[in-house]
Amino acid sequence: MIRAINFMMLVVVLAPVVVVMWMSLTPTSMFVLPFTQFSLRWYREALSYPGFVDAFVLSAELALLAALITLVLCFLAVYGIARYRPAGAAALRGFFTAPILVSAVVFGIAMLQFVNRIGIYNQFVGLLLAHVVLVVPFAIRSLEATVRAVPEELEWAAMILGRSQLSTILRVTLPLCARGLVTAFLFCFLLSFSEVTTTIFMTGPGLQTLPVRIYTYMSDRIDPTVAAVSALVVLVSIVVLVLLNLLGGLRRLTSQ
């Protein structure tokens, strides 16, 4: 019984992704069972459709930049809190992780009204700001554990031996945090790359990330081309997930 429930749940969890992959490989535009022939024709179709390629480039740039900026800002903040333990540490941490409590729809509405107010509607910088804020909580949580695991004595030793604090951070702390930094980076990249809801609320037709482009395409029609693009997006997610798992970061990131 308990095994059957688990099996059924796994099927339900994985079914939508599997069926998208499957549809993207059918030779005909109609969906037929049983499934015997494979074809990559819809992938060619998808890649020759400029809207998708442009959106992919935009999404990749956005996710890379957002993850990088978030990592730098959060590393500095976490380092400051962990090493100096200021009086407001708990409040600061609460502030940095607060975006988790604000649902993507609410944040999307707020962002839309904000970017219009300050005149950056439909500009890359607005999207970048939103994506940074969205991934900050996850970066903070993951980097906290990383920075705390670095023995403070090593930093003291380096400074007593005459290194400046900046040089200690760059040559001692950062190398010791490398693994945690890569994990946090991949996680932030993936979250930004698959973000849909907030982005839909705050972008116009001129600036569509890949998930938003897929969304608008699907509102119009559903065909194997959109399944092929979606399958490629899933592939990116799977690659990043496997990397994360190899680094051992997934369990730590998700169990909090």
Place this chain on the structure above:
Amino acid sequence: MRVSSARAPWLFAGPLIAIMALGFVWPLLQALTNSLHPNTPQGIDAAQWTLGNYERLADPFYGGILLRTLRISIAVTAITGVLAYPVALFLSRLSPRAQSLLILAYVSPWLVNTVVKALGWTLLLRTNGVVNTILSQLDIVSAPLKLMINETGVIIALIPGHFMFVLLPLWAAVSSLDPALGWAAGTLGARPSAVFWRVILPITLPAFVAGLVINFIMNMTAFAIPMFLGGQRNLVASMLAYQVNLISLDWPLGGALAVTLLALTLVLVWAGQRAATLLAAGRGLRP
């Protein structure tokens, strides 16, 4: 030399504080102030202050949408709650390797974007979709079932999408239980069902409740899945927010909607944490 310790933490955290103030606090305050101004054909009238936008939300049309959103969210959370314990208990008995593999599978929907999941569910549930094709080829149904463009479709697709928010905390709580607890209860004569109801459930309840609250909030504000699986005839709060903000461009009303949703979320989180604390405190008194 180390930077002097009074200024230092603010020096390090400063850039992030600035970005969060600009990209998080300001947008939310912007929506709040917009919601307190009347909307006019010329745009937002910033000179006037009003609560009228919140009064408009009390209209039966919006009330109906809120009710539907609540109905769907409660159904999804309830079904998730029933399914989460069997899955968590099953997982906790597997080898660590198998556990991490299955957890990866359960977490994966969260890291695949929701539009792709909505596409998958549409392909599965539509009239000539996979489920109906299989059912009719096996002669189980004569006419295709109507599985989407209704609340059923939204509920089916939301359950796996947000399942992990209950599963992960529960799995962590169940795996950290001392196996000796179960043996002790067993030697004292408790049957397996009694071990579950009297031992496992009370101890893991706080984690379970916390997970359910997050799950409920995610259901309340899901966007792409209700959009494609429910359609325009089954408007939920997030779709209404989209229409108001991006189609009617009525930002004061949209702001009021955002503030209301946010307030609802925060109250729920608070209540969930409160309940979890009370449950955690009360379990020592259980007979």
